[in-house]
Amino acid sequence: MILLLGRRLLEAVGVLFVLSVLIYTIGTLVPGDIAQQMTGIEGATPERMAEFRERLGLDRPLLVRYADWLGDAVRGDFGVSLFSERDIGADIRAQFPVSFEIAVVSVMLAVIIGIPLGVYGAVHTGSILDRLLRGLSLIFFSVPTFVSGVLFVWFGSMFLKPFYTSYYIPFTEDPLANLRAISLPCLAIALPASASIIQMTRSTMISSLQEPFIDTARVKGVRETRVRYLHALRDALGPVVTLIGLMFGALVGGLIIVEQIFNLPGLGRGVLVAIGQRDFPYVIAASLAIATVYIAANLVVDFLYPILDPRQRDQE
Amino acid sequence: MIFQIGGGISMPRPMLTLSASLLSLALVAGACGDDSELIAAQEEAAAAQGAAAAAQGEAAAAQEEAAAAQEEAAAAQEEAAAAKEAAAAAAGSDVDLREVVVSEKAEVYNFDPKNSAGGEFDAPLFTSVFETLVRTTPSGLVEPLLAESWSMADDKMSYTFNLRQGVKFHNGESLTCADVKYSVDRAVSDGIPMVQQRADNLAEITCTDDYTAVYHMVEPDTTFVYTIGDSTGLGFSSILTSTNSAQGTSPVGTGPFTFVSYVPGSALVLDVNRDYWNPSALPDYDRLQVRIIKEDASMVAALRAGEVALIHPTSAATTAGLRGDGSVTIDDIPTRTFWIHASKVGKTRDDNLVKALWLCMDRQALADVVYMGEAVPWSTAHPLVEYALKPEELPNYTRDVAAGKKLIADNGLEGTQLDFVYPTRAPYEDVFFEVLQASWAECGIEVQLSPVEQAVWIPKLINADYDLSSTDQGWYSNPYRYVLPRTGWQAMPDEILPELIPALAALAEATPEERPEAFRAVQMMEAENAYPYSGTVYTNTGHIYRNDLLSNADHSWYLTGDKRVLYLSLTPAD
Structure with a gap:
């Protein structure tokens, strides 16, 4: 290890x-x-x-x-932006937590929604609810974030005011206000993300349920719930965890549209401005921060594999 | 106010007076009876009047008591407010600060005026925190600001500015001529090229005494005072304190607002400067929060939710969508325009081709289709420049497809293909250029549209590396800039139109009385020769504010770009 x-x-x-x-x-x-x-x-x-x-x-x-x-x-000194004369490190330290928080909460939300529904679809393949879930997944997946984001902003400002604000406040300053600021953007990201997780979980779970070791477990008299949610799900989670890891890495630097629509002062918005200004010292520093998250997420995924699949431990 | 009568019957004071009067009348009416009754009645009336007088006396005393109580309450309130402010200051919080929240589309890119390329990015901060010696107004006048008065030398080679005394910077330092010289010298030596260019005709600044600054010119110049009063030239003209060594991170000026904080992509916070030299100009609130919201849809959502009091949408459709909403006020004014540029390099070097382009442009279609009627076809000069020639008075401005086609045919220009490069950013909209493309197609001129990233477009524009292009423009305090060929944007007049050079020089040197004629002469010459650019339409732009949050917001700043005019005018609704 x-x-x-x-x-x-x-x-x-x-x-x-x-x-x-x-x-x-x-x-x-x-x-x-x-x-x-x-x-x-x-x-x-x-x-x-x-x-x-x-x-x-x-x-x-x-x-x-x-x-x-x-x-x-x-030496940890990323210099001063030629454009704004602000310290690049300080700007990134202010913007990174915003994107990171949204990515973490969105992925958690997507996992909470996606995995149980994916498992349900696999176990009850062909049922009405399974068909409904597949249809909804397709809709969530097909609607671009810049459309769903604008709809969320409009709906939130008109009918869900307790969950809407146009101003980001850090969690450390006011947890409740922070929740208001991130709830709708996280939902806008989590819905299409959960659609991917539902689909991936469903298909890998269906394959796992057809594996010989599942039949063996059933023959040995293991209870069906244990067969499904311990043996089959554990086996099915490998590709899902990979997807989640990639999703998380992409989200930290890829929230440009959501940050723009919901006025979140995150890294994506900062990078967009810097690219427009050709402020490459900033772009490099921000890209390194995003790449570090990618690498860390992949590392976590790598460590999770042996836990989920004992065969991987032997390979190590 | 209630007064107690006798054994505790309560009666309002007017009722009391009325009762006494009615009783008297009744008794007088009773005089129709015998004398004893009359005497008795008179006595009773006298007694009643006495009681009323006594009650009035009591009422007056009660009034005095009430007034005293009110005074005490007011004093107590003041004490409480002072205590709250002290507590807030001690706790570092903003309890009970009267705050106005507005939205802006543009980020604040930097805090140092010497890096200011002008325009919307710098206006919210620079026009609020910094001040210039003079300022220009929408009516084209120059008004005193940090300079109480000024004069131009007879030879037009120098300007003398008499500085206002008693002006303090936000750090407590007093304004002197040394600060003026420091600010301008710093801008000239360290500023970005655009800032340096504003000083091209400035030789030096000398200080006659602490409150007299003399600007010496290289060449005679009658429009220089506009240059330093122009809010798009703040990089050159903002006055900074010479004692602030951290201008890039902590802006310190003399303006009506002090800088509090800025979170990139989130909000700029400014406090009203209670030590401002002109306290009567200060607004009726304490803190201004400027939230950065880029998307029109997000702005409207924030306005509807009451999170911001005022927005500046970009799209005409956004404004149109809110027109029927009685809860908001829409203030707009013809402000923004697009000029169409022909590089006069390569294909567009041919005057006949450019004249045909200008003749075929369908300005009315731009106004009707792109801006839903909220625009007026115009020249490059703003409609408020009254002495400027109107489109119908200028050659090659009125649409004439037949004449355009004839020019093309007579000069063998059929099948000419041109590339139109413009940036993909607001307020540029593809539909604007598609309408132009269609209008040129009617004349047989094929124009390919090439929208590119702003960063790619800028070098193309400033190096005349295009056939056709466009810049978004607005009002200029110095009218010279409506007709001035910009360095690099196109082939310069010495190659294209040498006779324009003395005409421009005459305009630069013209006195205010001579200026209209000199301006029209340049306008006419440029239009006849289809050089250097052509106007299209002036569109309405404005702000929208919630009536329950604001009762006033001045939109005249849209012309000058002087955003403090807006911020100082914001009046919270009661």
């Missing part, structure tokens, strides 16, 4: 390094740089623009700039 952890940590460092190189390089290739964005449409003479780029340090070779950035980054 410790060996696995060490190996994964080393891999994580490699992934983060490659990611930072990629973003730094891509940042210089895409049209428009931060100097032009800061100058705006009024433009400037070529001489003045060159002087401005020099002031921002953009005239230095790419490798030198990257080396400088990396030197500071390994």
Whole structure:
């Protein structure tokens, strides 16, 4: 286990390094740089623009700039945004918890909704409720978040005022106000996410219920509820846990639309603004934070596999 | 007010007076009887009057007592309020602060004016916290602000500003000429290029004394005072204290609002500056919270839920959707416009092609289809610039498809394909450009629309790397900017229209009396030669506020971009 952890940590460092190189390089290739964005449409003479780029340090070779950035980054200093002059680390420390909280609550909600309903569908395949669930899953899955989000905002502001607010307050400041701020966005994310979990749980559970070890358990006289919810479900959860892990990693950095619609000052919104401004020092720092969550989520999934499937322990 | 009479019968004071009078009348009427009765009645009346007088005396005493009690209560209330404020201050909370919450679409990108590219991003913070020497008004006048008065030298080579005395920065420092010189010198040396450009004609600033600043020009300039009064040029003209070394994180100005906090993507909080030099201008609330809400649908939801008192929607459809709602007030004004640019490089170097483009543009369709009638076809100059020539008075502005087609045919331009590049951000809407595309297609000009990311569009625009493009524009305090070819946006006049250069110089040097004629001369020359850009329509833009939360909100700031005009006008509803 410790060996696995060490190996994964080393891999994580490699992934983060490659990611930072990629973003730094891509940042210089895409049209428009931060100097032009800061100058705006009024433009400037070529001489003045060159002087401005020099002031921002953009005239230095790419490798030198990257080396400088990396030197500071390994010491935990992500520098100051050229655009806003704010400390990038401080901005990310403020934005990350917002996205992280929404991702955690949304995934928990999706799991709470998705797994029991998926199991029910598998156990009662073909029943009216199973068909209804499959239909609803399809609807939840098909409606884009920017449509469902706007509907939630409208419905919440008109009929569910106790669950609606346009202003995010951290949990540490006011738990109740925090709950108001995140309940609708989390529901908007959790419904399509739970649809995926329902479908995945249902199909893997149906396969598991047809495995020979299930027949063996039944022949040995194990009670049906124990067969279904211990033996079969445990076997079926492997792919579901992988899905949840990927879902969680994607959510932390992929909440741009939801954050925009619900006015949440999270990382996705910050990245969107920074990309528009070509503020790549910020984009890299935020991307590394998101990648770290991805890696951590995958690591957790890797550790969960042997717990769910004893055969994996032997492989380790 | 109730008064006690005799053994405890309560009667209002007017009733008491009326009763006494009626009794007297009854007794007088009884005088029709004998004398003894009359005397007895008179005595009774006298007694009743005496009782009434006594009661009135008691009432007066009671009134005095009540007034004294009221005074005591008021004093007690004041004491309680002071105690609450002290407790709130001690606890660091905002108990009983009268707060107004409004929404803004744009984030506050930075706190330092020297990095300000102007426009909506900087207006909420910079126009509230910082001030300029003078300010421009929607009627085109220049008004004093930090400068009480100013004068231009006879040779138009310098401006002398007499600073207001007793003005304090938010950190308690007094405003002097040294701060003015520090602010401008800093903007010129460290500002972004756009800020530096505003100072292109400024040689230096000298301080005659603590309260007299002299701006020396490089060339004669009669419009410079507009440049420093223009709220889109705050990067150059905001006055900062020379003692604040953390301008990028802690903005300190002299304005009517002090900076409290900003959470990116969430909210900007400003407090009313109770030490402001002009207390009569301050609003009837203590704290302003500006929430950043980007989507129109989210804004409307927040307004309906009562979470914000005022919103600024982008889309005409959003405004139209709220028109019938009696619980809100919609204040709008023709504000925003799009100019259409031909680069005059490559294909659009051909004047005949550009003239055909301008002749075929269907401005009325833009007003009717895109803006649902809430727009007026116009030139580049704002409709409030009364002396400007109107579209029908300008060549190549009135739609004439036949003339456009003839120009195309006579000059062998059939089948010309042009690329129209514009940014994919609000307020740009595809439908606007699709209507233009259709109107040009009627003349046989094929235009391909290329919406691109703002960051990609900017270098294309400022390097004239396009056939056709568009910029969103509004009101300018300096009318010169309605007709000024911008560096880089298109081929410059020395290549295209050399005779425009002296005409522009004449406009820059014109006195206010000479300005209308000089402006019209430039307008006419540019329209005749289809250079450098053409106007389309001015659309209504405005704010919407809840009547139960606000009783007033001034929308004139939409012209000047001076958002403090709005913030200072906000009046909480009782």
